[in-house]
Amino acid sequence: MVLKDKKTKITFHNGILTIGGTIIEVVYEDSHIFFDFGSEYNPSASFQPSNLQELLDEKLVPYLNNMYDPSIELKGYKSSEDNFKHTAVFLSHMHLDHSKIINYLNPSIPLYTLEGTKSLLNTLNINDDFLFPLHNKKDSNTREIIGVKENEVIEVGKIKVKVMPVDHDAYGACGLLIKTPDLVISYTGDIRLHGYRKEDTLKFCKESENCDVLLIEGVTVSFKDFEDEENENDLCNENDLIKRVNEIVNNNPNKQITFNYYISNIERILNIIKTNPRKVVLDAYYSYVLKEATNYESYYYRLDDKDYGLNLEYEIKFEELLNDESEYM
Template sequence: MVESKDRTRIVFHKGTHTIGGTLIEIKYKKSRIFFDLGALFNREIVIKDLDDLIENNLCAYVDGLYDKNASSKDMVKDDYYYENEALFFSHIHLDHTSLINYTNPKIKVYCSKDSKKALEALSINNKFVYPFSKNQKLEGYIRNIEGVDYGDIVKIGDIEVQFIRVDHDGFGACGFIIKTFDKKISYTGDIRLHGFRRKDSENFIKHAQNSDYLITEGVSFSFNRLGEDEAEIGEAELIENIVKVIKKNKNRPILFNYYQGNFERIKKLIENLRGIRKLVFSEYNAYTIKKVLGLNLYYIKDRDYDYKLDKDLEINLDDIVKNKSSYLLQIRKDDVDLGEFFEGGIYIHTDAEPLGDYDPEYMPFMKKLEKFNIKVLIMKTSGHAPTEDINYIIEKINPKKLFTIHSKNPEWVYNDSRSRFKDRGYAPYDGEEIIL
């Protein structure tokens, strides 16, 4: 008989029936590993530190996972540990990374090399993930992370984790193939097929075949049953559409904003607008793009922080206002008042913040633009596979058993599957431990 402690166990700590806050633990013998560590978001609650998140049940508490010094109320026990442990991030989105700075320094943190580069760049002004607590006394704005090459395997004691790149709108996103002595488990992270990296997602599917267990995201099933949502347009088509709008409106002022972690979309946009308009970024974004993609871009000086960019690339707002139709200016959510200089213009909102009308800042932002007589064009495509594509992914991987998470209706993912997964699917609850 195999003792239960020698069996692979999986704990779905959080993020099972919500979009956000994913935390999964896999344990085998003296090793345990975690996947993702974001918090749930509640606008009503002001978060000052880790204690606020734990007290308000916005993140899961696990002995040994957090840094004792991140808590000022002595809520964290960090002298509890396994012989081998590690934390893996699938990608940079905050619902998967925001607690990274509160993790126990004894636990090594891994993500893809691209994700590491992006996370470190985005954290430059200490406004991306939650900042260190006063007592942590750590240097910089983000804790140490180990970058891993796509395809590489990291061994944590008796568990192996392979990084496989997938298509998603967060730069460097990966899915994972996890192996213990007798079990193969695959985890999609966040995934889609309609971006620039379908081939990568297909490669993940190939690696994940013959899994005993597949853990899949089901974001699209939060809003629709199988087949009820429309197919998403591809990233390439989206870029084409944006370029078309810009070419068609030669003489109008045009503003835009994008999601800061989507480095691939902005890269393609920069490439496709060469010779058409001069792109000017906020200094923060120009900095992050320089760090991640190595591109030197025009920027407008930031008032609060010196990013030490090349002075020759700084553009004055006055120059842009004088030659409106030569430029394409990024305005971030807090820069909306700049709209007053661009009356009669167009604003292209491509998955930028505020993201949607569920965000209380969304309507005021849009109203302001309307007041300046600026036409808003929402031009976007989802980072997540629509329901039919999720169904395609699970059918093609065809695991022995399917766990569905990261969805408001994770049960729909397998209940709607046309045949095969009704009896093999399960949507675990937050905190549930399953012996495999």
């Protein structure tokens, strides 16, 4: 994307006609940044790639000159010299369509994201089954990530990036306000207004108000029509959801209640735990993720022999949960 009378160039490498796999590049002279670094996912495909070569061959990720780990031997792809002195990658949040290929990133290139996303990615990948694997493992399953403070500005050569928190169901999500010498670009990442951090989204929108280019990833955008009737079962926001969960518990005494949940939605899990009339018991792995992200110790049960360093005082035997009718959720 070449803008008239501007030196700044924007390239959409992936994610335009797909759900996921967003990779966008901003260039100004000898500086360039990328965001995000995920992989497109096609669940209907008969073949599911398991390494970088297969991802490239299946065209689920683009080839990016000098951006991938040079120790990974790739057939049919060859890097060439470029003139960039300053390079960095930014992640808006930890969802895999934005983060799954970060371990294939050239280790010499810095990767920035909010501290909450950094913590969550390192924790979720402790068993080496969340991200695509590192080619050369040392002390960690996850490549080095630089965690930044909310609203911190990172300079990559002549490009400045302000990393701003936004409301999303992934803990530690951010939007990026990018300034080059001749352009202001706002990248929303995934945002919403019905969660726990609505005011952060509004602040990000306010600072983006006079940007030159606005980049929004949208799968669907939907609003109620004026003639639509109100449905008492509709959930409008996260607080409505928590109330509904608690109503189910209160209306079903002496019944076992089990729920499925998405662990990246840390704030939702915390609110269920803190407001529910029963003791909420998580799988040991998810209890570990919650503790690492927020330092909150939850009740947990274990179905394997892995040691996550959890407090034994909070362990509930699985057999006790099977026979329980009213104490636990």
